[in-house]
Amino acid sequence: MATRKDLSVPVANYAVTGVIDQGCEFEGKLCFQGTVRINGSFKGEIFTPDTLIIGEEARVQGQIDAGVVVICGEVRGNVRAKYRVEIHRPAVFRGDILTPSLSVDEGVIFEGSSKMAHGAAATPSSH
Secondary structure: OOOOHHHOOOHHHOOEEEEEOOOOEEEEEEEOOOEEEEOOEEEEEEEOOOEEEEOOOOEEEEEEEEEEEEEOOEEEOOEEEEEEEEEOOOOEEEEEEEOOOEEEOOOOEEEEEEEOOHHHHHOOOOO
16 A cells, blocks of 8 residues: 555656646746646746756746756746756747756757856845
8 A cells, every 4th residue: 555655756856746738828926846847828937946848839938947947839038047958849939048058959949148157047046
């Protein structure tokens, strides 16, 4: 018999702990630990020390402050990542990125600026 403790997923495993799926719309401030995947529509602010995955069908508008950000959909806004940002096809990104590590696939639409200042991105924000 499995106990409640056995059913929890450790944050270190990077298993998806939450989803805003296709057809869902969210507006506001999202704060979480673990890994959240957005496949729907999001407008607002996202804060996490962990991982945000923006799926191919996602439309995100707003401010993102995370540990790791993986973008495959459309993002309009600024991204600050403590560790890295990955942008994969067929992503469309419009905004500014601050991160110590940036990876952009060929074929991605990137309109904005990127700064890879390690010291500035590594400073935790007060949220």
